[in-house]
Amino acid sequence: MPRVALLSNPRSTGNRSLLPRVRSFCAEHKDIFHYEVEHVDQIGEALKTIARVKPKVLVINGGDGTVQATLTELFHGGHFGDEVPPVAVLPNGKTNLIALDLGAEGDPIEALKRVMEIASADMEPHIVSRELISLTDGSASGRPVLGMFLGGAGLADTILYCRHNIYPLGLPNAVAHVIALVLGLISILVPKGVRFLPLRPGRLKVSVLKHGELQGQFALLMVTTLQRLLFKSSMPGAGSRSGAMQLLVIERSIRALIGALVAAVRGKLGGIALRGVHLERGDEIRIEGDHSNVILDGEMFEANQGRPIVLKPTAPIPFLRLAV
Incomplete structure (x- = not known):
């Protein structure tokens, strides 16, 4: 069972150069379930599919619009029931404010490696709660x-x-x-x-x-x-x-x-x-x-x-x- 689910939007600006590296990294790590969407309208179906594999962490790889759409669907969609996995955000946008708040800076692949490292052990010390607006x-x-x-x-x-x-x-x-x-x-x-x-x-x-x-x-x-x-x-x-x-x-x-x-x-x-x-x-x-x-x-x-x-x-x- 994959420990990490990664949701990527290939159309986000940052992924134009990053996504080939992300795909190669995921191909080398079978405990990552990688789902790509072409448009934010597909995020609901993506989360519905991701919920079936029951990941320990949900990672968002996209720009501000992708992050916002995913958080909106995650909260309203009810795909994970009462067991919503903790969310991580790769530093892959223009401003990266949410990623910065969660300590994700620098190279997105290094941040993804850090997520995998945390997911392989006790995650509780790394889980924080945030309200949304x-x-x-x-x-x-x-x-x-x-x-x-x-x-x-x-x-x-x-x-x-x-x-x-x-x-x-x-x-x-x-x-x-x-x-x-x-x-x-x-x-x-x-x-x-x-x-x-x-x-x-x-x-x-x-x-x-x-x-x-x-x-x-x-x-x-x-x-x-x-x-x-x-x-x-x-x-x-x-x-x-x-x-x-x-x-x-x-x-x-x-x-x-x-x-x-x-x-x-x-x-x-x-x-x-x-x-x-x-x-x-x-x-x-x-x-x-x-x-x-x-x-x-x-x-x-x-x-x-x-x-x-x-x-x-x-x-x-x-x-x-x-x-x-």
Whole structure:
């Protein structure tokens, strides 16, 4: 019986060069059950098949969209019943935030080797629980979309600009992210919009159940259940349960941005009061705007007046942490 089930999406950008190595590695290790999908619509059937082999670990090998679709289907599909295997994510996306949170960095094949090593022994010390973010439009109809990181306001506009204008240049991901960050900061702070820069953020209304409401133009809006982010920084209050979802909002001002950046570098973000920087934890967050984009694990949604995006945490599911 295979100890590890590996779900790969050959169409994800990272797999264009990685997948031949993955296939060769799996051919040499018979205790890996490798299932490839051509489209995210096939993930439900893939998980149904994978559930039959009862793996000890489910590994996701794909971009942000593949990870999000797999988590959504894993939670709603019920393919594994009450025995959902811990999930591991290979570092194979543009930002890799979920993989980073679980200690998966560097070469994806080395990460896969680490998964196999853990799966061959007692996995309990490596299993961690994480809630997912459930996103709906507030109506009773429709299937919630699940993820672990949502960006809005100027952050969402910068992510979209990077996706459409910088990634096509073929630059290394780290370089592309730095360029997008610099241009995004300029677009947020200049008094008028400039054509070649990311869009300036529109007005948003953000409310946290029992914690009040914020309104205005924000440089950054972020909601996450992750504990680690880029640059190996940690979210304030990581590991607490005063509210599963962490909300970070930074107002559109140079003082607020610099203050938040300095505090984050010093590891004090959330520990000291900063003007224009708002941190909350909660179990229901509503985002309302005028055709304002938000991005949940790579997929774009739109917050509108009178029809807010509603975020709630799910029950926790098990993940496999690769770091010691």
